[in-house]
Amino acid sequence: MYKYETHLHTAETSDCASAPGAMQAKRYKILGYDGIFVTDHFYNGNCRPEIRECGDYRKKVELFCAGYESAKAEGDKVGIKVFFGWEYSYEGADLLTYGLDKQWLLDNPDVCQISVFEYCDRVHRDGGFIVHAHPFRDAGYIREIHLLPQWTDAVEIFNSGNKTPEMNARAEWYAGQYGLPVTAGTDNHHLSAERLSGIVTDKPIMTSGDYIEAIKQRRLSLILPDEV
Ligand SMILES: [Zn+2]
Numbered sequence: 001m002y003k004y005e006t007h008l009h010t011a012e013t014s015d016c017a018s019a020p021g022a023m024q025a026k027r028y029k030i031l032g033y034d035g036i037f038v039t040d041h042f043y044n045g046n047c048r049p050e051i052r053e054c055g056d057y058r059k060k061v062e063l064f065c066a067g068y069e070s071a072k073a074e075g076d077k078v079g080i081k082v083f084f085g086w087e088y089s090y091e092g093a094d095l096l097t098y099g100l101d102k103q104w105l106l107d108n109p110d111v112c113q114i115s116v117f118e119y120c121d122r123v124h125r126d127g128g129f130i131v132h133a134h135p136f137r138d139a140g141y142i143r144e145i146h147l148l149p150q151w152t153d154a155v156e157i158f159n160s161g162n163k164t165p166e167m168n169a170r171a172e173w174y175a176g177q178y179g180l181p182v183t184a185g186t187d188n189h190h191l192s193a194e195r196l197s198g199i200v201t202d203k204p205i206m207t208s209g210d211y212i213e214a215i216k217q218r219r220l221s222l223i224l225p226d227e228v
């Protein structure tokens with residue numbers, strides 16, 4: 001059995017996170033995980049202001065990748081897989097995006113000037129995969145619920161950051177209604193985070209592509225800590 005965190009933020013890149021990528025890699029290794037996906041808030045989400053405001057696009061990509069790269073360097077040292085992703089934000093809908101790399105970001109400098117629909121098309125065209133994170137989270141920063149079943153590939157039906165069990169239960173209902181495959185993640189921002197979630201697979205995940213296949217083929221189980 002192999003354990004993976006699917007939803008994690010770093011202090012280098014996300015404005016709301018306090019844990020450096022390297023520290024998270026080390027912590028998950030100690031906790032017995034086999035890998036982590038670093039999914040920092042994208043340029044249109046709560047990334048650090050110097051990233052959002054950076055006018056030099058190449059520099060912007062470098063800054064954005066800092067949290068992942070810090071986690072990856074430590075992961076290589078201590079022996080835990082570290083994969084790249086991000087959390088794209090569209091008016092309260094948070095879209096975890098997997099399977100694309102730094103070069104893809106460099107090649108797509110207009111990524112936040114196109115509509116969310118063009119974004120989803122482009123991600124899919126280039127082999128990426130979109131998981132709708134906590135679609136029914138109720139929080140001050142979310143004014144409306146936006147559901148995009150035709151544009152997304154899977155639904156995060158458990159998120160440790162959701163404050164009530166109903167938010168996860170609604171996500172599970174939504175995935176079931178549309179026949180979408182499911183994931184779970186901690187949405188970890190801090191070293192103090194408890195109730196860690198993620199997924200478990202029978203075969204090791206060596207690439208983001210392996211993860212995408214495991215989701216599509218529903219070959220994973222969810223790590224479900226007790227609800228608060
Ligand atoms: Zn955050």
Ligand SMILES: [Zn+2]
Binds near residue numbers: 008009087
């Ligand atoms: Zn998140």
